[in-house]
Amino acid sequence: MDHAPRPLASTRSPSPPPEAPAAGAATPADPGRRDFLGAAFTIAGGAVVLLAGLDAAASGETHVPPPGGDAYNWEEHRWAYVIDTSKCIGCGSCVRGCKAENDVPDGFVRTWVERYIVGPGGSYVDSPKGGLDGFPPVPTAFTPTKSFFVPKMCNHCKETPCVQVCPVGASYRTKDGVVLVDGKSCIGCGYCVQACPYGSRFLNPATHTAEKCTWCYHRITKGLKPACVEVCPTGTRAFGDMMREDDPVRQTIDHERVSILQAHLLTEPQCFYLHLDMEVR
């Protein structure tokens, strides 16, 4: 190896002020810079092509087997939920059933029941412990003219605000229409908890990851109903498959006058309500 520093210093002096005619055609461009730019562009371009190719290879595969294997094909289902508020008696069996089924931590609920007591003079809304132990009688300052229960849960929106804000791809919507949280990827930042307009998410204090209703994905993929539907004694809650024409839930959604929560947010919830009062948000 010869001594590089000396010639390096000497080459600097004769060259014109480096900044002057950068890409000017008149002055012969510094060969070093040209080479440098050329090499840099080649490498950068190559990297871009490589990265793009890698992503395309990852997402472009069309013949990936569905995750359930042969037993359950998620392309053949699209789940939906119907809640008939006029039938709900506010017993909280769904809240308890969900807790028992999913090991929901104390102080949190994945589904809950709200009570609305409404009169001309005012309105009163409560949900003690999410309705876990039922509801007590309450005195109201006004004379109520109507009162009703509204069970709530994750709406499994088609246009999910919660999935959109997840920075690590831990929240996602499956092909059969269920919004899930990947507990292994979740970093517990809580953006999704804030983003959900229905308040259906929380951070599990033990795992520090986001948690929410999964429509009992471990049950529905085995042909069972979600636990809340299974235990409901009045038929308030119904769960069904929009891909099956004779499904009662699909029939209800197709033929009855259903409504959704906070339609103005355009989140396209997949929980549909019957007999919903305008007081309910």
Next chain:
Amino acid sequence: MEHARHVFRIALVLLVVITAIFLGRGFLVPRSYGTFGPYRADNVAEQMKIRPPAHAGAASCAPCHKAKSEAHDAGGHKAVSCEVCHAPLLRHVTNGTVSGKMPVDRSFTLCARCHRRIQGRPDKFPQVILEQHVTSKLEGAVCLDCHDPHSPKP
């Protein structure tokens, strides 16, 4: 040729940086990420078997509690699953054999959760004002003095 040396040096740095990015990406991005969308596809199968289903429905008790089941299915509580008043089957039976004691809640609060007259309940649902319906002391298993929980009659 002296100028070229700069180029090689920079190129080398770039190469190292890009290799580092690729290696880092390989380590950090989970294997199945992106198969179906911007998420870890393996999680879908994980969610399917995250835990065994706990509730098995009212019919699941029938093989071992035939008389109770028949009475239940014929009575006023046929819509109320056994698991609502007791507990999920998994607490009691695993793989077809009894593995745990099924809780029995005899207190009036169990019935009150559904039948106490409160604001919000639909009018047509059978409900009672506890304090008026029960003339004796309202405690413990009072409701069972007069009602059979498995087949209540009005």
